[in-house]
Amino acid sequence: MTAQTPPFRDSQLPFAKRIDDLLSRLTLEERVAMLHQFGPAVERLGIAAFRTGQEALHGVAWMGPATVFPQAVGLGATWNDELVRRVGEAVSTETRAMRSRDDRVGLNVWAPTVNLLRHPLWGRNEEGYSEDPKLTSAIATAYTRGLRGDHPAYWRTAPVLKHWLAHNNETDRATASSSVRPRVLHEYDLRAFRETVEAGSVAGVMPAYNLVNGRPNHVSPYLPEQLRTWTDQDLLVCSDAGAPSNLVDSEHYFDTHEEATAASLIAGVDSFTDHGTDSSQIVERLQRALDQGLLTESDIDAAVRRQLAVRFRLGEFDPRLDPYAGALDFDTPAHRSLAREAAEQAIVLLKNDGLLPLTGQDTRIAVVGLLADECKLDWYSGTLIHRSTPLEGLYERFGADRVDFAEGVDRVRIKTSAGTYLSVPRADDATDEVRGAEGALDPALLAGRTDLPPLTTDSTGTELALIDWGGGVLTLRAPDGRYLSVADDGFVRASADQPGGWVVQETFRLEPHGSHESHESHESHESHGSHENGHLLKHVGTGRYVSVTADGVKVAAQNPEILELEITERGEDTVARTAAAADVVLVVAGNDPHINGRETEDRTTLALPAHQQRLLEAARAANPRTALVITSSYPYATDPADLPAVLWTAHGGQAAGTALARVLAGDVSPAGRLPQTWYASDADLPDLLDYDVVGSRQTYLYFEGTPLFPFGHGLSYASFEYGNLVAHVVENSVHVTITVTNTGSTPADEVAQLYSRAVTPSVSRPRRELLAHRRVHVLPGTSTELSFELPLSAFEFWDVVHGIRRLEPGPYELLVGASSEDIRLRGTIELDGTPTTPRPVLELDLNAADFDEQRGAEIVDRTKLSGDAVTPAHGNDGNDGTHGNTAELVYRGCDFGPATGTVTVEVSGEGSLELALDGGPVIARLDVPATPGPYDYTTVVAEFGATEVHDLYIGLRGPVRLAHVGFSG
Incomplete structure (x- = not known):
């Protein structure tokens, strides 16, 4: 290093000293500027923008x-x-x-x-x-x-x-x-x-x-x-x-x-x-x-x-020492292979009554459904270099002569009030700017274009594919694959290769003429073909309606066009015909990651969209050898009883179709496992904003119902036996070993899952809780021994009394198996820990949020800086016929000592508190005078006579915010 080289450039110094030096050289203005996401360069110091x-x-x-x-x-x-x-x-x-x-x-x-x-x-x-x-x-x-x-x-x-x-x-x-x-x-x-x-x-x-x-x-x-x-x-x-x-x-x-x-x-x-x-x-x-x-x-x-x-x-200040500075590997064969391997390993076989794998030499396969020839991206995807749909993967693996395809969309013409039809200009009407070197249309460049001709009307119109995604949301696609989209100028064009974007401009809703309220379109076949009064076509992205003008079809705030749908082909009919002619049918259903569930939009139901359910039923009625392949970003609730096989995969990226075909063919035995519970119906779900997984019995940890498919579930083409469970405690850890044996004839991966359950807990604990897992490849007729070392902290829970994690002494059951419900081995260990004692409420104030149970309460900020308080949830009415906000808090096992004489509460708002023991009658009522604001707390004291150990019930009446409760003798 020369005398002129500043210390922050000296790679021999520790990073901390170099940062100190650089900070000392930056002006306050330069430091402040760095705090925005796009920090500018500091040219006088040779520092790049970041x-x-x-x-x-x-x-x-x-x-x-x-x-x-x-x-x-x-x-x-x-x-x-x-x-x-x-x-x-x-x-x-x-x-x-x-x-x-x-x-x-x-x-x-x-x-x-x-x-x-x-x-x-x-x-x-x-x-x-x-x-x-x-x-x-x-x-x-x-x-x-x-x-x-x-x-x-x-x-x-x-x-x-x-x-x-x-x-x-x-x-x-x-x-x-x-x-x-x-x-x-x-x-x-x-x-x-x-x-x-x-x-x-x-x-x-x-x-x-x-x-x-x-x-x-x-x-x-x-x-x-x-x-x-x-x-x-x-x-x-x-x-x-x-x-x-x-x-x-x-x-x-x-x-x-x-x-x-x-x-x-x-x-x-x-x-x-x-x-x-x-x-x-x-x-x-x-x-x-x-x-x-x-x-x-x-x-x-x-x-x-x-x-x-x-x-x-990141090596910014040491470019010659940065070991990653020359990394140029991009779209390599290894990366392509890894993408396929990941897609294969992500596939979960949910049910299989022997239909899979498809090993027959002459088996004729029908692949049908809205996602059968799709490779969907989501908001956080890159641009595909390679692309493989289920249909393409099946062609590649089985041969195009053995695979038939039916998308199952409805084909429609849209008639205007003038008796003409919406018409899509031909693709060759596009400008040269959107054509590639060979003159082919480049669909990736089409979305949002304003130099393409908008839709017009004529006497025959264009037959469009109407794709119903559920919830009344649909997309419309031209015969050449272009989706109808709306650009900034409001005109409707066939100009998108796929629905997408932060605001999706390719989605529409059909509304009955005379009503501007959205409704579930296409819930029955009749809704398509009803010509009475016609329909309005609402563009979801702008909230405006399709209108026909002299300049072309556009969306506008006024003069919506009254339209009629003439169905030229029903999706169910084509699916049924294709399914009937096949030996095996694969119905590929699921979601488009930009529609009905994505960033900015929650789903409203677990149900498979009605149109896709009808396609599944049509295929199943035509051919009992029908498997459902769900390709989706989230779980669905659909009855698998009449289906011989069901698979699920998330959208699998560039190699999705190839991976699916290899699993279906048995080239790869499926070994994916569900990362979340699949519930049987919406009735099993808590409110979306209810984050109390303990009190509301959420996730596999606490859910007491019967799931459609449990957490960790996934089947294989092989069969496995578990044995030789050995568990012992060594100092601060638990050592567990098991043996997994492949008793089938297929080499396959198995995912061994180790759970625990507190046998005699003092508070509500999970039904079972994942401690460890291991995915292993096991050859037929061979065994592998798996070892797990678990810290004792894995068995702890949060002790709200003392605000610490605590290991409770007692027996803990170890459960080993192939899912959270498919338990093959059980054992019990005894763990030492800190015994549970009653809450010492005379020594430690109760933080209001440290309740054991609650009804109708929510936790709020005690101050803008720190701390919690508890208040009745907004709009939670009492059960006594009144309409004031109410809530109840329960604190188990409170030790009031030989005698407690008073209770002191820190509270804001206005209303009252009612205290009772063991769910009995109210023994203390504290009226809370109105405070200037929610963060202006006051102290209220009342007589409270109690001895020994009881459960304390506190009722909140009105918009009060309770922070602390203290007792004294």
Whole structure:
């Protein structure tokens, strides 16, 4: 190093010293500018611009062609940590290769999503790995290790986990608050983040849009109190897009953007993703916050330091030492093979009565359904380089002469009130700009074009494919494959290769003339063909209706056209004909990831869309040898009783069709396992916004009903026996060994799953809880011994009395098997721990949120900075005929000692509290006078006579917020 080289350029110094030096050289203005997502270059120091954020959920996204792996929920279904690590390695390698030719590609990757798949109607179900925190953290840890690389100092990419915290709803996602009791917080939602961060390959987290316990995640006290205590590394916290402004604009949590920005920074947000590439507003807010004394320079420095720590680890300041700087592997044979392997391992065989595999030499196969010739992408996919649909995969594996196809869409002509028909201009009317070198139409360039001719009308019209996705949402497709879409000028054109985009411009709704309320179209065949009064065609993206003008067909706010649908061919009829002529029928059903369940939109039902259900029934009626192949981002509830075989796969990326065909043919024995419970009906589901998995008995951990298919379920073409369970406690861990034997004739993978159950718990514990899993390949007639070493902490629960994780002494059952319900081996171990004692309420105040049970309550923020309080849930009416808000809290086993004389509560709002013992009569009532605001607490004292140990019941009447309860003798 020369005398002129600054220390921050000295690779011999520790990163911490180099960061100190660089910070000292940056002006305050330069440091503040770095806090926006798009930080500018500092040319005087030779420092390049830097941006946080590169989507990489299952491949490099939004930056053009890249290898597309299965959706995250599909990677979760592999239950294969090592496979997922290799996928992460491939994705980060392609990230580096793409960055070498395009500096817009960032190395701070926003992946994976570790939000638990608590509720299957969540629109972003496809982005998570599992409903179980242990499986989620295992898969997430594997993916982040692949993304990070294995060099001790330098990282290939820097992964940021999404979305902190308790985020499972798109409905009102920027304003809804998740009420998360301490046990659920520590045993469930925090756990997936914690175990992944503690593994050491995580660069940071992204807070979610929602609030938790009344407080926005972007000012969450859990960032400093929990996240930053799990590792010695400087973790980078990147805001979600637009979320800093939401604190004022939609959540109204702060009065000014200066307060909001300062509070976020102090809470731990280090990079503000807001206003796109325009950093000026965030920079101005930060500067004004400094001027107003809401921030100090040390607050700015803390955030910049964490950003710089990531940049140094990425090798930015040591390009010659960066081991990943020359990575150019992109779309390699190895990556293509890995994409196929991942897609194969993600396939779950849900049911098989002997129909599969398809081994007959002359078997004629019919493949039918809306997804039979589709390779769907989702919002976080890259652009496909290679593409394989189920139909293409079957052609490739079995030969085109043995495979028949029927999509099953309805073919329609749309008649106007003038007696003419909607007509699609021919593809050769497109301009030269949208044609490739050989003159072929390039569909990838068509969406949103305004230089293509819009639809017109004529005497014959164009026969369109009407694709019904359920919920009244449909797409319309021209004969050449182009989807009808609406561009910025409002004209309707056949100009999209697939539905997509942040606002999907290819979806429509049919509404009866005279009603502007949406309805479920096509619930019966008659709804298609009803000509009485006609229909209006509403464009979902703009909310406007199709209108016919002299310039062409467009959507407009006025003068909607009255249309009639003339069906020229019904999908059920073509499916039935095709199915009847085949030996085996494969009905490929599921979802389009951009429609009816995606980011910004939750699903409304588990039911298979009505049109797809009719196709399935038509195929089954025509041919009893019909298998259902569900290709979807989430579970469905459909009765498999009359079907000999059912499979599920998430959208499998570029190799989906090839992988499916190989599994169907028996080239690969399926071994995917369900990463979440498949419920039998909507009636089994809690409310979407009910985050209390313990109290509401959610997920396989607590669900007491009978699922359609249980967590961990998946069948094989082989058969396996489990034996030789041995378990013993050694110091601070439990050692378990088992033997798995392949008793079939097919080499296959098996996924051994180890669960535990507290036999005599003092509080409600899971029915069973996953401790470990292992996916292994076993040859026919051979056995493999599997060993698991489990820390005693795996058996702990969150003790709300003392605010710690605690191991309760007593017997614990170990359950080993092929799913959470298919248990093959059982054993019991005795564990020592800290005994349960009654709540010492004379010594420790009750935090209101530390209840054991509740009815009608929600947890809210005690102050804007920290703490919890409990209040009746909004709109929860009493059962006494009144309509005031009410709630009940139960605290089990409270020890009131030899004598308790008074009770003191810290409370705000207005109303009353009623205290009772063991569910008996009210023995104390405290009237709460109105306080100036929700954060203005007052103390109310009343006489309360109790002795010994009782369950305490506290009733909340009216809009009161209870923070603490104390007792004295």
